[in-house]
Amino acid sequence: MPHSLSSQDVTTPGGLLLVLAILIPFVGMLIGFVFGGGKAQRVALATLAAGLAIVIAIAHALVQSGDAVIYILGGWKPPLGVALRADGLSVVMLVAIAVVICGIGVYARADFGTPSGVKEARAPLTFWLLLLAVWGSLNLVFVSGDLFTLYVALELLTFAAVPLVSLDGRSETVRSALRYLLYALLGSVLYLLGAVLLYGVYGTLDIPLLAIRVRPEPAAWAALALMISGLLAKTALFPLHLWLPPAHAGAPAAASAVLSGLVIKGSWFLAVRIWFDVFAGVVTLPSAQMLGGLGAAAILVGNVVALRQTRLKLLIAYSTVAQIGYLFLMFPLATGLSSAGLDSVVSVNGGMLQAISHAMAKAAMFMAAGLVYATLGHDRVADLRGLASALPMTVLAFALAGASLIGLPPSGGFLAKWLLISAAITTLQWWWALVMLAGGLLTSVYVFIVVVRTLAPAHEGWKPKSPVPRYQQAVVLALALCSFLLGAAVLCPVDVMQIGRTVSRNTLLP
């Protein structure tokens, strides 16, 4: 097993923090629900701050000990009990998601404040409670150590995310929400089927134990195929993306940022977990190539269709369809590396960086689109004139986030691309490198079109429809900058992502 979670089963120092990371968002949600009204927002913001502190503490514990952070619930060891584990991959995702969600929280203060004179408004209350629920379930996805808890986390995530689509209650957004719900449930059914199959054959759902017990045999093949396809449906990998564009483009900006930046990463992370930590001995190169092929199709089709969109939010949504494709290129690359007897760290790191940098960039882009809508009253790409002088920070943020999606240095997207292309060349799978480079070019076309359109001078006497608070612009820019400067992660002296995973030092970092 080249990369398995460390299989210690004792609670490590800082293990309790994992419980807090999951509990605090949910407790915050309940408190917000009890107090209701305008107080929910304050509770949510306080919870965000507390949660961020906890996540940072977890990262500290991980780096200090140099090994995975583990908590054994109730002292019952697996397979009887349930363990929470955070290795480098989990912690990196925890931190990235916390940063993005805090950014979204600050941004949403303006859009989802309870109007004065009203005791309680439906949309703001729902938004704040669901934001916490999404966060709690994502944290649970990242630290769960067994496949059933992961199933629960995934369901929580779906049920928290679906209502975010239809916050405004218009019939068309309700329709997109239902579309999302139904398709996601189909995915859940497949996942659950796979999990049940595994339990029936191997008698455990604990990840390290399963990793030792699974053999390449029909039951494992069926289980893996079912689970992965279910997760693909939830991640909206092309051609299973029918629900994504209407859902992500129809939701309010802050909600779109949550959905497009964060929620899809939950099911993707689970697919990574299963592929690399449970079924490392079962996966084959052809199956990985298939995932890569779907990813490549997503990149090409998603980007071309994005280019042809006339509305900014739909353009960004289709760009997400394309970017999801990049996340799946790491599968053939990592599997190619391990089947050649090489270390797959490069491609795993590349894929993770892509996920994080996309989370930040896409959240920034959707929120920027929200500000554009507020200023212009529409988001038609053809008529963005005057924006650069009205919202200079937002246009800069959009450009920086775009640069990260294109993969220009020093962005996280660039570092990810460098690592993945290195892996592609090492394993002689040059076609993936070709797709990545072509995808970057297509992305640059629509980013350029949008930025140039905003530079056109406004009509005489044009005034912004409603003023945009400065802090909203600042937070969008900050998230975009995080993504744009993420390439500096290469200067980090330790490879945080691989802590707590049995690895050898990687050597391909640029």
Place this chain on the structure above:
Amino acid sequence: MTTSGLLIATAIGTPFAMLLACLSPAFRKLMPTLLGLAPIPALAAALLADDTLLMFGNAQFKLAFAMDKPGAMLLTVAAILWIASGSYATTWLRNTGHAGSFVVCWLMTLTGCVGVFLAADLVGFYFLLAVLSVGASGLVLQGGTSKALRASAVYLGVALFAEAFLLAGLVMLAWVMPHESLLIRDAAAAISTSPWRDLTLVLLIIGLGMKAGLVPLHFWMPLAYDAAPMPASAVMSGAVVKASALALIRFLPFDAALPDFGLPLAAIGFFDAFYGVVIGLTQSEPKLILAYSSVSQMGFLVAVIGMGLAIGDSGSALAASFYAAHHLLAKGALFLAVGVVATTGRHKLWLVLLPAAVLALGIGGLPLTGGAMAKLAVKPILGDGFVGLLANLSAIGTTMLMLHFISRLVASTASIPSTSAPVGLALPWLLMFIAAIALPWTLYPMTGIGIWSYALQPEILWAASWPTLIGTMPMFVLWRWGKALPQMPEGDLIVIGERALRKVITWGDGLERAEGWLRQWPVATMMLLALALFMGRTLIDWR
């Protein structure tokens, strides 16, 4: 940090700090007056820094900067061009409303340009090249016309397309570098022993060649130089485009003779050298003629590099840099001259026209000018045979093109005969003129390429004279009957390219319809099931 390191750090740091300072509107207002000062640390570094590495980072990864001989030579002249054009821009910006975005793009381009000249590792080089391209496409956009928008889009598109090739090449190169070094100085040796030598070289040459304006991807050059504001055209045609030539010089393994790569490269280069002249002769805008002359001259430079690679002459790096340095000075000065002439009336015209004519004919190799020295420096690489003949023919062509340029320049004078150019425009132009005349003479012995007494021998002078003389003759014919020549559309091949692009867009139509079909419920659900089955099928291990 050593003195040399400090010099290099301030050279890149100064324009970068000024760029960051532009975030504050107060500084942004002040910035146009400081543009001429930003490149001064770069000049100091070029003159004083040595080749010790300046490193940032940790054991796993370092960004490195250093000064090598070709870099020092090109940075010296580039810094002077940046200083002159920056001062020119200060005056030029007084009459425009959008100085803010201009200075931001200017400083970004400057940071990238100085950075690329100094970058000593692959990643830093790629990063700064991207900064340079994005900044330069922003500068083109500052033209403010719809033509500028098109040119900027084309420029950025070609630059990113080229960088995709470059990235692939650099990653392949990084993979074979010894001891996980990413230093450019180890690159040439690593390439020649790499198992992927051929592919790496092809990728690097395509990427850098596109950025150097090789046919058929040269069309961005006339579009961009024509549409950009005058000082921006000067730095772009002079300094910015040399970044890719310098990279070619640094990456290619000149120690090993590689005729399989060198000769095709030289052939493409010579083709460009003539192509630029022919198309340039059909143009009537002075800026466009200069742009096509840049296509031609960059082609010639690439031909020199190609020949150096073919014969494995390690001295060709320095000679090619010298040629590039002269072209940088002369072309930069000529672009500034176009701007000065446009604001000068008939009465004082000769004051600008005469020096401009000397520089222009110098590019064609007029004896005693820097151009003649540059041609002399690359002569040993090109030899006396067929290639030497091609070089002479290209000199004749360039002389024709430059005479055409001068005649069009005369026609573009200001309408009121007594106007004279503002001092703020004329002085930088004068500085560039002096630099373009004096610096080649200084650099020629200083860099050890040759000595004055050799360059002043009568037979050498005669060899330089006859292409100029021959080139003058057909021009009389052309001036007399040249009206009948067809006018090529600006950017020639782009017209075909844009047609192809429209075709691709109609394909997109079909793709969009297909994507819509896939998003129907029955289809998507069947897809999910099919995927699960297929996934299972691919997992079965038949062994």
